[in-house]
Structures are given as C-alpha cells and as structure tokens.
Amino acid sequence: MATGSVASRSGLFKFLRPGLRLQSTDVSAAVTWGVAATTTALWLVQPFDWIKKQFQKPEPEQ
Template sequence: MAGLASKIRVQPTDVKAAAMWGVTAVTGALYLTQPWGWLKRTFLEKPEPEQK
C-alpha cells in the first residue's frame, strides 16, 4: 500500500474539475436561497448619513 500513495498525483484536470464543481455549488446555493435583497443592501447601496 505504501507504493500506491506515491503514484497518485494531482493533475491539472483534477484542479479544473474541482474549481468547476465549486462554481457550480456556489451558483446552485445562490439560486436556491436567492438573497438578492441582502446582497443589494450590503454591497451596492450606500448607507444613509446619520441624522443628529
């Protein structure tokens, strides 16, 4: 079994596949939760200045 671990190497194709699955997972999570209002309030709208 010790010889088996030395033969397994990470290939560029494996990295691409993992990245694609990550993008797919994030896109699916955003589609399912659809937090568009929160994203808009958090990142796009400027906060109103405080009134004293």
C-alpha cells in the same frame, strides 16, 4: 524565489504513485464543481436583497 517554492511544493507529491498525483484535470474538475455548487447555492437561497442592502450607502440622518 517563486521558482523554488513551486519546486518544493511539487516535492510533496513525490511519494505518491504517478497515478495518484494531483493532475491539472483534477484541479479543473474541482474548480468546475465548485462553481456549479456555488451557483446552485445562490440559486436556492437567492440573497439578492441582502446583497443589495450591503452595497447601498446609508442615507444621511436629518
């Protein structure tokens, strides 16, 4: 079943010329730039106190 869905997805790019089709290097470059952009955004914003508060258990009220 999964093989059929992969074949149908590759058919979406059949109308493009081979030079314009999505290549594996395009995907890896996009992932690399996404990681770089996310890392840069976190470095600029540095929301570590907020993240720590989100994962702390609330203290029980007395």
